[in-house]
Every structure is written in C-alpha cells, then in structure tokens.
Amino acid sequence: EVQLSESGGALVQPGGSLRLSCAGSGFTFRNYAMIWVRQAPGKGLEWVSVIGSGGGGINYAESVEGRFTISRDNSKDTLYLQMNSLRAEDTAIYFCAKYATVGVSRYFNLWGQGTLVTVSS
C-alpha cells in the first residue's frame, strides 16, 4: 500500500526541541521531493518546508526559518523535521506529503495522517 506515516509528535515546553519522522512505503521514496505542512487547531493549512529528492533544494517558511531543519534518509525511506526553540504558535498537526513534479506540473498527491505537536508549559 502506498502511504506516508508520521510520528514523533508530543507535548513539549516552550523553548524545547522535537524531531518528527515521516516513513514512506509503497513507492520509490528517493525519487520524490517531500514537504511538511502544518495546521494549527481550527485553522488553515500552512506550508513549512520542502526538500528535494536527493536532499538538496531545501526551503523554509519564514515563520520557521533558523529554528526548523528538514532532512531525509533515502536508505530508510524516511523524512525528518528537527524543530528547535519551539513556541506556542508552533502548536499544530504536522503533515508530511509527497511533492510530485511531472514536467511543469506540481502537486502534493500523497499525505500522511499527521502528528500533533503541542507546545505548552
């Protein structure tokens, strides 16, 4: 079955750190760029970061630049998001998704179920 599965969400204090993981299966993980998107409780979707298929092509939202680091291990079919200096406003469900690029077409056509990060004292 083609799927993505996130893990690592937890309750963490402000200023703390957390690492999220996203395991892919059923497709050739190393062939695809990957992204993180988050959704604060009751709010809309916010793109967080992207990483290219080989680990380059990294980009971040301004709201997380300098605090979050995206990475991947293609030998383990796994995407990561290292989150440091966490703030209350980082509280959200974090989704990973497969970033398909076919010619000039771009879209996120496979999503994980999400993992909840709560930043609170």
Add this chain to the structure above:
Amino acid sequence: ALQLTQSPSSLSASVGDRVTITCRASQDISSALAWYQQKPGKAPNLLIYDASSLESGVPSRFSGSGSGTDFTLTISSLQPEDFATYYCQQFKNFPLTFGGGTKVES
C-alpha cells in the same frame, strides 16, 4: 509572499446544488494552482492540479478553471460526501502558500 484569497470563507448548500469557490492570487501564477479537499480529522486530498486537471480517482463533478490571478473550483452537483473544507494552493513561488479555506456546510 504571494497571497491567495479564497471566497467565500464558508457557504451553505444542499445536496444537488452547484457550488463555486473562487481563489484570487496577489500576482500572476499562470496555471500553477491546486485544489484540495479536507474533512475533519483527516489529511487534505488532492482534487485538481495545474488549475484544471482532475486528479485520478476524483469524481468528474469536480472541475477547476482559471489562469493568471483568478481561479474557480466548481462542484456541479453537491453530494453528501462533499461537505468539507476546500483549499487552493499555489506552486509558482516559495513559500508555497495556501488560501484560507472555504467550508462547505449544509
């Protein structure tokens, strides 16, 4: 950052209704736009990419149109399973911004 403005933010509709949602970009994005459906407690699901291309497996009652700065998602005959929130997203520039969402309710 490039902004996407969706309207309306919510709408009330009945089964069988034709529903139209609009998405306006703050600058020209050509056809680099996708639409997603999200149900409560679930991940988003891709409906339309390249502004008007239907994702495989998505019912044909969903359609997208537009280019440049103005885009539309249309549901030709609303079905019970279509009550959800819909988001547009642009792929022209980083950051890859989403619209604010449109909640379709009964």
